[in-house]
Amino acid sequence: MDTSKRGHPVTRLAEQLIELEHPKDVIQAAGQWMAYRLERDSFRWLKSRTSLERRLDGRLERIQFEGSRWNKSGKLIEFSIVELEVFDEGLEAWRRSNPNLTVERPESVEGIVCATSFLDISQEARAIVTHPSHRIAAIDRLCEHAREVALPWFSSSGDPENLASATPEALLRPTAFGQDLLEFLVSRGLYREARTLIQRFYSIGDEYRDAISEGRNLAINGGRPIWHSPLALGWSSEVLGLL
Structure with a gap:
């Protein structure tokens, strides 16, 4: 102009x-x-x-x-x-x-x-x-x-098919947006990419692996986490049948 x-x-x-x-x-x-x-x-x-x-x-x-x-x-x-x-x-x-x-x-x-x-x-x-x-x-x-x-x-989240690898690690902290990103992929029918995101979460460290395990146990026992809690992504992984 x-x-x-x-x-x-x-x-x-x-x-x-x-x-x-x-x-x-x-x-x-x-x-x-x-x-x-x-x-x-x-x-x-x-x-x-x-x-x-x-x-x-x-x-x-x-x-x-x-x-x-x-x-x-x-x-x-x-x-x-x-x-x-x-x-x-x-x-x-x-x-x-x-x-x-x-x-x-x-x-x-x-x-x-x-x-x-x-x-x-x-x-x-x-x-x-x-x-x-x-x-x-x-x-x-x-x-x-x-x-x-x-x-x-x-x-980094604009291309769902590459989201699992492009997402900044800070968004995957146990109290961050891992669950939301996982649900986004599932809502698009991208189950392979959703599993890749979970595996990336697993690979970051023991704190992350423990959060997944505890969240899955919560789901198996009929519990429900709160949004942005450490157990949310593991809970979602179980209820969505991704693990």
Whole structure:
């Protein structure tokens, strides 16, 4: 887009970024600017959620933002990328149709595939935009960093047939998203890949193997784990008939 023409929407947005003073207004304009920068990656800004989101074939990828609690007009305006989330409509439908094969989750995350704190995978999660003349440059730096870090993270679960090998190990911690990823594969009918994911979980270490064993025993004895508990993936492995 040519931003040199006066009156062009992007030109007006750039002017707003320089003119706005209230932290919440600046952060909203910054999000819109990042959406413009990530337009070719199909992201759009959701004002109500303070997030960048893209939808692809029933899949939702979300980049969640948050302003600093210390923000004050004229003193500090800072915001950070705080979380990355992936949801899948097919997985949500599968869970609703098979409540006996999954665990209870809050309604807002019935379709969750995985999520991570951006602060856990990045050392450059924030942009300080206190000074109007520095705002666009600071936002552009954060935008490029998001493209380098967030987009590959999303891609790791974007191809179900390669998910078992591409998933970051942090998502397989006993209290992380191993169960959710396993259910995602089963909801797609990818049982071989689901078993590969379980074997990868087994290979990480004794803590992981013990969690699988205890979770299977819980299922055999008619128990039910809570979401994100260490026993959840082993429980799912048993009730889904994968081991």
